[in-house]
Amino acid sequence: MGRSTVHYADNKTNNALKKLHNKLRPAGTPAQRVEYIIELLLLKIFETKIKQDDEFKPLRKLFSKDNIWKNPKTGVEETNENRLFSYLPTVSNEQILSELNDNFFPFYSSIQHIARQVFEGNLPQKVQDQLVLIEEVFNNSNFTNNVNTGNLGEVISIVANDIEELRLLKTDLLGDVPIDFIAEHKEIYVIKEVLKSGAKYPMVKLKDYLILNEHKVKPSQNSDVNYEVLGVSNEVGIFLNEKLQAEETNQSYFVVAKNEFCCNPYRINVGSIGLNTNDYDNQIISGAYIVFACKEDELNPKYLDALFKSKGFLGYVNDKANGGVRINFKFEDMKSWEIPLPSINEQKAIVAQIEKQKAIIEGAEKVLKNWGIDETVFTNLPFSELDKHLLFVSSCATPLGGSNVYIDANGVLDFSDAVLISKEVHAKMKRTQVKKSDVFLNITGASTGRSAVMYEDLEANVNQHVAILRTNKTLLPEYLSSVLDTPNLQSQIDKLQIGSSRQGLNFDQIRKLKIPITDIDSQRQIILELNSQLQILNGISKMKVDAEKKINKILADVWGIETVEPVAMEAEEVG
DNA sequence: AACTGCGTACCATTACAGTA
DNA sequence: TACTGTAATGGTACGCAGTT
Incomplete structure (x- = not known):
């Protein structure tokens, strides 16, 4: 059987989860450990939502001082304030186990009933779904004595400190998956969702940030003007098409400004989109293309350009590319693309990081392209x-x-x-x-x-x-x-x-x-000489590859997706 | 605006001709 | 006849231009 290891999150979250697994090692089987981790995460997620998510706002009063929870086992009464996850780090190591088993789990296994007491009107569907899930999870919860109580305090503190609230807040525990499915596979689903939702920045639709260019000209009717014709290719982006004489065709072209994007709607599935950095007089591009600018005070064009080059964009385009032999990606589709949007200053910083790496790549490519074997070692042979x-x-x-x-x-x-x-x-x-x-x-x-x-x-x-x-x-x-x-x-x-x-x-x-x-010995000598140069070249190649990897990592961080070494897989033997 | 056609390039596969 | 090496063929992708 093949096995695969898939990470869904950023390094920090992954490390936190690894730590949790290690700390919980005495607790039992891997499945039990996952269950424990999920239950703790769920408590923390719930608290975060109560504090920060508007739809959960009305539930806040449930956890005020005035609401009292009676421990069914000891009969001791306590305020609901102590039923929030943030109370756990204040509990002594020895007490945590009983705090969870006797107070938290019974409390949350009837959370729907408790919630209805404070909620005026009907619970919103989202909240209702969340509560159903929580009850499902906590109905049969019980941390066994195997959990080393000395470690449990550390476990709680990892969940409390190493998992970012923002990440949790964006976690939709249910999505579109039916409740029965979750009841059966809740661990898997929950943990996946927690880890997947790593986006650091608010997600916005592009529509509010784009300006469509509709300025067309017909070069054939303006023969006195000298036009520079641009093109788009998936390899180099925007380029100057020196062969095409626009004046000789009957087509109309878009007048392109500097910092405008041009894309070929029929070829965008292979990445035919680019940011025009040229600033020629009368620069134009095929009228069949989509040309647009972005509102530069909110969205840095170079940042957007970097996003267009990330895998996420191609995936989106291919989702939209429906039917027909040839796709047609419309400006409407472009407008409904969702991107992570950091502040304009952060965008600038991200662009600066990427450009540094690009400079390294370009330099390396120049060296690699222009280097040739030093022919003088062969002269006179x-x-x-x-x-x-x-x-x-x-x-x-x-x-x-x-x-x-x-x-x-x-x-x-x-x-x-x-x-x-x-x-x-x-x-x-x-x-x-x-x-x-x-x-x-x-x-x-x-x-x-x-x-x-x-x-x-x-x-x-x-x-x-x-x-x-x-x-x-x-x-x-x-x-x-x-x-x-x-x-x-x-x-x-x-x-x-x-x-x-x-x-x-x-x-x-x-x-x-x-x-x-020449004779073999001299051949060997010549190879030695050439090899020393080759070693340097190899180093330069490696620098280029490393720089490419760094760009990928920067982009992955922006999207909040997997950045650690991905998918280690044992291939299955083929018979 | 949306769709279709054209010339070019690339490349795997097939056809074919020469040879042992 | 079987095997080789080479040329032809056909499929697909690309970047537009042109048509509806």
Whole structure:
């Protein structure tokens, strides 16, 4: 059986829950512990709602001094004030257990009856539902003596101090789930809801913060004006479309201002939305798009832009994308999107954090893009036909399902997107089975010419787009891979592609490539030199990945969702 | 405003031709 | 005939332009 661990909350809440589980270890089985935690949380949630939620307001007087609760066991009378969770931390360790079992649980197991005594008129449905749930939970509650009384005080203090009231207040314990279901699975449902509702900021609909741009022009009728045409892509956001001559079409375009958003309503499901930071004279964009600004005194455009790039937005768009072959996301849909809205200053701070990380990513990308193998280490070496140094060259047709091994720009193999094939298919495709120390070369498509060395001892296979070059003892795999990355070899490869209608290399062409060659020792020396540079590059790659992770974390915090390492899962064996 | 069409790019799969 | 390597094909996505 597979197991999964899913966290629903922020770090702080998760830590609090972990602590609770540990402290309650003597209390019994994991299920019992969860039950105890939930009961304590429920008491705390209820108190928070009584204090802060308007609909629960009328219940406040129930907990005033004037209302008295008689302990059914001892006959001792106490004020209802002492039935609120906040009373528990004041009780001594030794007394907590009996306080819960003899006072709190009996009290809350008849809370509906008690509530009706103070409530004028009918209970609102929300309150009624809450009370039903509380009765369900506390009807059979009993903390056993197994609960170490010394620990119980600490347990109470964790619930009292480490769980934020705001988080609790936003917790809707019932949602749309039927009461019977909750009665059966209340623990699971409650804890999920408590932990899920981690939003730190008020949620607002965008409609009050957006201004639709309806300013259209027809460039063909204003031939004296020089227009700059913008476009939107999902990769780079807003870009300057230098090819399109708007004057030559019969279309009308939107005039775009700086800090306005533009989106393609038919492609927004893939992220075709961007914030325009350009400020050209007469900048325009396709009339088929939605163009809008936001009220910048309340909503920072860069903050909104960051939200558009978070997973939450794509999820929302795909929810709205209903029916038809192609979606059409309307401005109305945009207006009804709900976002967390911090104060304008907090938004600014969040944007500043994100921009810092973006700057790191951009810098790293520049380095990674512009770095190339230092060709001078190969100068003065004689050239030799690659075929003389190879044992084997191969690739073949793609198997069902395909199996790609991608190579990133640094010549490092990236297995993250690797596709799995069955053992049978793998066995059939003998010619493309990969061995350790094979050199890969992309031979088709846009990435033709990229190469990498297979360092890992994996059972793997490659598809038609990747050639395997297996070297003989006159040529080191790493050396070959480095040589293939040099401008000289890249230009040899480029030339081979000229004149053919299709990008791609065949094996004969590969065999005839001319490489600079030297003896094995010198090859090793050259690799050492190049490796020191590669290490630096790897560090830069890591910085980039880390910065991306930080941005994700910032966004996750804003949305109040999972930020700790997600979903640890044991995969089930496939037979 | 909403819908449809077009050119391009990418890529897995299929078809086919050459060879052992 | 079986197997290989290469080319063609067809499906899908994208970014608009154009039509209704």
